[in-house]
Amino acid sequence: MGEAAERLTGLRDAEDRYDIPFADIRTAQVEAMNERFQERKDSIKLLGHRAREAGLTEICSHEDAVQLLFPHTAYKSYPESFLTDQRWDRLGKWLDTVSSHRVPPQDPARIADMDDWVDKLQASGHYVSCSSGTTGKSAMLVASRQDMEWCKKEAVAAYAWGSGITPAQDRRIFGLAAVAHVPRNLATGEAYVAALQDPKVERFAYPVPPMTVGSLTAMVVLRKAIAEGTAKPGDIQKFEETSAARQKAVDDAVGIAAQAVVEARASKLHVTGLWLGLYSVARAVRDMGYSAKDFHPENSIYVGGGLKRAKLPDDYREFVYETFNIAPERNYQNYSMQELHSGMPRCRAGGRYHLPPWVVPLILNKEGDTLLPITGSEYEGRAAFFDLSIDGRWGGVISGDKVSIDFSPCACGNKGPTIRDTIVRYADLEGDDKIGCAGTVDVYVRGVA
């Protein structure tokens, strides 16, 4: 890592890391992005291609960096047939085009399935996380061991800043969501346990089988088989049964989790999960006759992601906070995405998400091709960032999120750039009622989504 990148990522544990005005680090960020570019342009094949297309040999400005950003879809650009036909060697070859460190050739004959592919890569130092994509295809993000170590430390540091809680191994963690069983989540989960969980009590295990990369992609594989007409009714039946069993486990987990939370109510808790799961458990806890007065006044909460299209009553947040006795100041929120290795914790006084100095804001127009001015008061655009901490792949990414960013000081007093708590996905903003006669076989596939 170059000197400027080293200096900026070195601020990870600095008390004042969110209080640095953008103008003060603007030049350092450009230098750091260029350092990263020089280190990676020959090792990340796609980056080299981008640079040649753009005619860039160095990053001299934020505008230059924009030309080298990867859209989040770059990580799902592999042909799906690699999964359906189990072409693990080719999938590895694709992964190599977006990886900083060479992905070793793999013998497909020695790989049993998707999860085995992920495991074998991990043994060679490549940690593949995958997202459950809204379009059906999963993004595959490769990271290094160094990245995993960074994620562990950064997640807890951001939590401590955002929640004002000094980790003291004095809580019981209740994870109330079936978290995708991918390296990044496992690393941060492990870090939270090490920092917060009281070692004297056993951690609550959410009673739903983990979703592995293989199970996340199984649906994609079936969908393609249906589209091609090769899926037999029995294949669809088996998938439906697996889905129903999983749904039952999720439904049953609500009661089990509510029971466990109630039993632990005298302890100091850290509740975490997604809104739908948290709301369901809160509902069950209320039905059992318990509410805020029965829980510890210093309980904390961390909710990952947005609503994810779940339909909940308007007051779902308040309902959850009031059930578990979460004081507003211990409600930790963080803006991040699978494509980044750093978070933007929300401050308690201003309610805004704060960018750390090693995450370069590159807010673009809606189309994602033009940089908006990185200065002044609040404006809206497509979120794009360069995360200088990322080692295993390119740090520059264009997201699908619409955000409002502000470069003037936040109400909480911190002077770094901030994002308003109104983040939405462009894809969710406007449905499309455009109809054409041309279309794909995808619309002939029903029920697997």
Added chain:
Amino acid sequence: MNAMTELDVETVSAPFFLRGVLVEGDDVIHRSRDLGVTFTTPKIDLNQAVFPRTEVPPLLNVPLAEIIDFLVETGQRIQDSNNGFMQECIDRMCSTHILPRAVVENQARYAATYLDKRKLMAEVEQNFPDPKALDGWVPKQDFTGRKSFVRAFAPRLIHVLPGNSPGVAVKSIAQGAMVKAINLFKMSSSDPFTMVAILRTMADIDPNHPIVQSMSAVYWRGGDEATEQVLYRPQYFDKIVAWGGGDAISNVVKYLGPGFQLVSFDPKTSISMVGREAFASEEILDTVADLASADVMTLNQEACVASRFLYIEADQENADRFGAKLHACIAARAAASGDVRPLDMDLREQVEALMMMDDDYRVWGRPDGKGLVIRSDEPVDFHPINKTANLVRVDSLDDAVKHVNVATQTVGFYPFDRMTDYRDRLASGGAQRIVHLGEAGPSTIGNPHDAMYPLHRFVHWMAHEDGCGTG
């Protein structure tokens, strides 16, 4: 900030047409997503959008010949460059449509050529064993001596129109008129203008003609429950004629039930199959590449008949020879059309990923919208669009048949003398047309569309049983 960006773009107004009357107003603001343009429409008077069942449809007793004469005159006026309605429409279209102006103008002109007396008669004659059933009650008698009269009775139709082709607007008007239907056209956000412009042209001929009195065109956002929940009922309409798939159809499907049926024109993908005979000589290969590019570039690849996947019976070296030629032909057609839309970011991303994959894929051109060919051993899993062809190498065209599916519409074939060997298997896979390579566009007048004879399905078949008596 949001308000500001909305004011930045021009707002165009899209009036409605309700049974001969132009309805103007800017009560509702809509967005056309393609270009992020906003357009305004009046509020729909739903009472005006339906026609009471206590009254017979206005066109019922207008002879088919008179209807066709009216349509033919409409066609002439659409093509007349002094027609202000059409000129204004093309101006507006260019602000909401993804295609360049020259393409839009050509499409409108070409669309009007459908309004030809012989074509329209052929359409009717192919759809109905006895077209007289449209004009009156046709006497029937079975082998037992039972007698009756049968009528292809005028239906009440809602047409949910696509926005990618004015040809569909013209065809829908003609077909709706020829079956003497009461027609409500629900326009698309990417073209809320053409239908109204044509109907105004018709009203200019005779505002009181029953054909004009039978046509209404409105816009609401597809899936808008406030409108669809009210209108989509058998008491108001017999059939809903819908284009498209996905959300467009699933929105409609929930309203279907006894008495309210769907006639769907499904979204389709077209392909080409090129046999090893293409390599007989360099000249033949040049010709075949040009024919293939014509199919790829039909309506600049916006239409369902436009080829997207081309299966080539060759080894890799020959496939690559063909790929290079195909790319040159597509690029030439793209340049000639003036269409310079670059590829969407998602598509560009997927193409670039394949470019990184060395020998497994080969790409001619760049994802810049100037024409692109991708050679692979399996069809790519994205939808090739915007002047993009996927050349899939196969050892035998027999291997390509498995890639034909329920979404396959047209299969352009070379050489022509092998078509009969393949047509049964293609039909079994789901395909609807097999055509000479290079002729994806034209079809025999009156031939089935979307594996059916649509006019035959539009009408309300009514029987008048007249007993067995001699008297």
